[in-house]
Amino acid sequence: GILEGRKTFTNMLKYIKITASSNFGNILSIVCASAFLPFLPVTSVQILLLNLLYDILCIVLPWDNVDEEFIAKPRKWDASSVGSFMIWIGPTSSIFDFTTYIFMYFVFCPMFVSGGVLFNDLAAHYSGAELATMQAQYIGMFQAGWFVESMWSQTLVIHMIRTPKLPFIQSRASAPVTLLTMTGITVLTIIPFTAFGTMLGFVALPATYFAYLIPCILLYMVLATSLKKAYVRHYGELL
Numbered sequence: 001g002i003l004e005g006r007k008t009f010t011n012m013l014k015y016i017k018i019t020a021s022s023n024f025g026n027i028l029s030i031v032c033a034s035a036f037l038p039f040l041p042v043t044s045v046q047i048l049l050l051n052l053l054y055d056i057l058c059i060v061l062p063w064d065n066v067d068e069e070f071i072a073k074p075r076k077w078d079a080s081s082v083g084s085f086m087i088w089i090g091p092t093s094s095i096f097d098f099t100t101y102i103f104m105y106f107v108f109c110p111m112f113v114s115g116g117v118l119f120n121d122l123a124a125h126y127s128g129a130e131l132a133t134m135q136a137q138y139i140g141m142f143q144a145g146w147f148v149e150s151m152w153s154q155t156l157v158i159h160m161i162r163t164p165k166l167p168f169i170q171s172r173a174s175a176p177v178t179l180l181t182m183t184g185i186t187v188l189t190i191i192p193f194t195a196f197g198t199m200l201g202f203v204a205l206p207a208t209y210f211a212y213l214i215p216c217i218l219l220y221m222v223l224a225t226s227l228k229k230a231y232v233r234h235y236g237e238l239l
Contacts (some may be wrong), residue, residue, distance in 0.1 A: 006071040008062065013239040014162050015061045017085045021161075022054070022154050024090035029097035029150075038119055039139050041101065041146055046200055050147060050188075054154050057184040065174045067163055070239065081235070088231050089161060089224070093153045096220045097146065103212060104145040112206050113137045140203030144192035147202065148209075151188040152217050155181050160224040164238040167225070 026047075033041040042050075110116050117125050119138050126134050158181060163171035172178070192202035232238050 003071055006074065007066045009075065009077075010066045010070040010239060011062050011064050014064065014158075015058055017082055017089075017239060018158055018161060019055075019058060020082055020086040021088075021090040022093065022157060023051075024086045025093035025097070026050075026150065026154070028091060029094045029101075032094070032098070033101050037101070037105070039135075039142075042143055043201055046143060046147060046202075049200065050151060050154075053184060053188060054151070057155060057180055058158070060176045060180045061158075063174055063176045064162060065172065065177075067165065067171055084235065085231070089157075089227060092224050092227055093150075093157065093220065095223070096153060096216055097150065099216065100146055100149045104142045108145060108209065108212070109138050109141050113141055113203075136201075137203055140201050141205065144197070144202040144205050145209060148189055148192065148205065149213055149216065152185055152213065153220050155185050155188075156217060156221060157224055160221055161228050161238065164228065164232050 030041055030047070105119065110118055114122060114125075114134055114137075119135065122131060122134050122138070158177070159167040159173055162173060162177075165171040167173075173181075191197045191200070193204045197204070228238060
């Protein structure tokens with residue numbers, strides 16, 4: 001009973017800290033982007049769907065594996081550690097969100113939607129219904145690109161910061177956590193290519209988008225792991 005209680009407490013901390021830092025990073029990214037972009041980087045329905053599906057993935061965390069050092073001795077609840085963790089880790093995802101914003105706005109959307117014309121310049125090249133269609137396509141592809149990148153980073157960071165050890169190598173998540181997170185990434189990646197995604201305002205992404213996404217996420221995982229280790233050195237523990 002004592003050991004199970006310590007496991008439960010640790011997995012509870014995982015959920016609170018991972019979700020707080022992830023949501024903080026998302027809100028920071030959206031607020032900053034909204035101040036500079038000529039359109040919303042994500043709609044209210046899209047962000048609600050993203051958060052809903054992410055929370056569904058986190059439901060399985062109570063069944064996650066727990067490193068032995070977390071259950072070796074009793075631990076106390078420290079609310080202040082949630083704030084420091086959120087501020088330390090949260091903005092990490094924002095760095096790559098901003099990179100995705102820049103890439104989608106200045107490179108990808110002009111390349112595949114408007115023939116090299118930026119959104120602000122569309123009115124100088126198109127008019128009427130054609131302009132409205134072009135703007136909708138531009139915005140839809142931009143939002144789809146950020147939606148997929150955000151879900152990949154939010155989901156994979158669960159594996160990065162659930163343990164102070166190297167994820168997948170020194171410490172592995174339980175089978176239910178691994179299976180559900182990988183399934184979630186797959187489902188969320190498919191959504192922009194479906195009729196449901198079209199209803200949400202998304203535009204299907206060209207396959208070349210993943211040539212950007214995969215290196216971006218790999219760099220994010222490396223940075224998150226590095227900051228995690230720096231956090232442990234500074235505060236003495238991760239969770």
